[in-house]
Amino acid sequence: MVTADSDSLAPLAPASSLRERVEEAIAAAIVSGQMPAGEVFSAPTLAARFGVSATPVREAMLNLAKRGLVDIVRNKGFRVTAVSESELRAIVDVRQLLEAPAVRRLAGGLSKADLTRLRGLAEEIVRGARDADLTHYLQADTTFHLTLLELAGNPRLHDIVADLRAQTRLTGLADMVATEELQASAREHLDLLDLLEAGAAEECEHLMVRHIGHVLGWWAGHTEA
Incomplete structure (x- = not known):
């Protein structure tokens, strides 16, 4: 043992x-x-x-x-338990199909209060990455993404993505502590909020697709372009 x-x-x-x-x-x-x-x-x-x-x-x-x-x-x-790479790829595909369009629809439609709440969570994610606190990083990251889906107004979508996230493994994340990649990944949450506030719908969707893709890239210990 x-x-x-x-x-x-x-x-x-x-x-x-x-x-x-x-x-x-x-x-x-x-x-x-x-x-x-x-x-x-x-x-x-x-x-x-x-x-x-x-x-x-x-x-x-x-x-x-x-x-x-x-x-x-x-x-x-x-x-x-283990999650195979093929299972992870399937999870990523489904998340990209579900979350990216939902975020696109939120562009330009969030209230100041919603943006302030989300920005606080995004800053918590950045702080978790900076302080090498993976527990805090992952908790804040999960709350950020699920809050976005709550604001999208579809409870079933929220529950499906929450379940998919629970099945995900980020096996390379522990090795990313104190790396620029982890910092860049964390900052993407702030970038997304800037795009949402500006109403840049297409850019929001593209950023979310790329961000979720880190599951198979940085967060899996692989190099990304």
């Missing part, structure tokens, strides 16, 4: 919902490749790394199993 001895799994600060904090931290570690696919982790070992008791970790891992991020291995712990 592989133990979680990575320095990236830092102790967590107390929170009102510790199980949720643990769950999102572990999910971020799985999505970013810090906890590699195929490896088995025990609740007590992860609890020691996070500086919490085993109970919230076990509860978090059971929830992650329902989300498909881990499988339960009897008497051993939890195995991180």
Whole structure:
């Protein structure tokens, strides 16, 4: 059994919902490749790394199993599930088909309050990239994209994309810490907001297609043109 001895799994600060904090931290570690696919982790070992008791970790891992991020291995712990490149490509194709046109329709139609809220989230993404805080980066990124879809006014679209994001793996993200590529990816959220505010619909759509494509490029550890 592989133990979680990575320095990236830092102790967590107390929170009102510790199980949720643990769950999102572990999910971020799985999505970013810090906890590699195929490896088995025990609740007590992860609890020691996070500086919490085993109970919230076990509860978090059971929830992650329902989300498909881990499988339960009897008497051993939890195995991180894998997503093949072909599956990732299919996820990217569907996201580009759904999200890019939705963002295009939002161009020029967002209120000042909506833009201010989104800009705050975009700045959180930039801050997460700058501070090498992948958990914060991924949480802010997810909230940003799903908020855009909420504003598009289609709940089914929001739920479908949320599910697709939960299935995504960004196996090269952990190696992108402190790189210009991660900073550039983060800044694209601010660029998108500038285009949305300016009503540049076509440019918004193109930027979203390119941004989602990072799943198969930078965020997968591949070079992009």
